[in-house]
Amino acid sequence: MDERSATEVVNWAWDTFKEDLVLACGFVADDMVLLDMLSRVAPSLKIAVVDSGRLFPETYEFMDKVYDRYRCKVSFFTPDTGSLQRYLCANGPNEFRHDHKLRLDCCELRRHEPLRRALDGCKAWMAGLRRSQRGKRASVEKVALDAVHAGLVKICPLADWSWEQVWAYVKEHSVPTHPFYEKGYMSIGCAPCTRPSRSGDERGGRWWWEDPKEREDGIHFTFEDEPSK
Numbered sequence: 001m002d003e004r005s006a007t008e009v010v011n012w013a014w015d016t017f018k019e020d021l022v023l024a025c026g027f028v029a030d031d032m033v034l035l036d037m038l039s040r041v042a043p044s045l046k047i048a049v050v051d052s053g054r055l056f057p058e059t060y061e062f063m064d065k066v067y068d069r070y071r072c073k074v075s076f077f078t079p080d081t082g083s084l085q086r087y088l089c090a091n092g093p094n095e096f097r098h099d100h101k102l103r104l105d106c107c108e109l110r111r112h113e114p115l116r117r118a119l120d121g122c123k124a125w126m127a128g129l130r131r132s133q134r135g136k137r138a139s140v141e142k143v144a145l146d147a148v149h150a151g152l153v154k155i156c157p158l159a160d161w162s163w164e165q166v167w168a169y170v171k172e173h174s175v176p177t178h179p180f181y182e183k184g185y186m187s188i189g190c191a192p193c194t195r196p197s198r199s200g201d202e203r204g205g206r207w208w209w210e211d212p213k214e215r216e217d218g219i220h221f222t223f224e225d226e227p228s229k
């Protein structure tokens with residue numbers, strides 16, 4: 001499968017899984033490229049948005065533009081209220097900046113647990129990971145059994161794309177992009193954990209206070225340092 005182009009992988013994914021496929025969309029440029037490709041072949045695609053409750057206001061504004069352009073149907077998945085309340089009462093909103101385990105706990109309850117619900121009942125999901133994002137992503141495959149979510153196929157059609165290829169596609173197809181890219185952001189997630197990355201390291205603006213090896217959230221990779229329950 002790795003020799004196939006991104007478009008071929010996208011088309012194969014839809015032909016193979018149809019409504020059992022979910023696109024996890026965080027509204028970054030990579031996700032927008034996948035949404036654009038899928039919109040051409042998969043009108044009834046399931047799109048899952050994990051709303052952590054801490055997204056930038058501009059991300060919600062951008063969603064409106066995406067709806068207008070693609071007329072897509074989106075399902076939102078939000079954190080469990082009770083778990084979130086317990087976490088906040090015990091730790092406050094931003095204490096995770098001083099404690100990696102608390103950060104993983106926050107990502108688990110605000111991002112990963114809602115995503116698991118989004119993937120419940122499907123057979124495959126698609127994400128915009130690329131090897132050029134380095135770190136744990138350097139060896140991501142286009143199609144593989146998901147090591148984190150047992151029983152699911154994980155599809156990353158852009159695995160062998162560069163940042164430049166993403167933006168060439170965006171330009172060629174007039175794909176809408178989050179306004180923060182113009183401010184120097186190279187990846188966009190939760191507001192307290194994302195800042196511009198002027199170093200050219202695409203992931204450098206995410207959880208920037210942590211060791212680069214730890215700058216993931218458990219959704220795509222397992223950690224030795226797992227969140228506490």
Ligand code: SF4
Binds near residue numbers: 052096108191192193
């Ligand atoms: S990215 Fe930050 S705010 Fe968002 S879930 Fe993870 S720790 Fe919490």
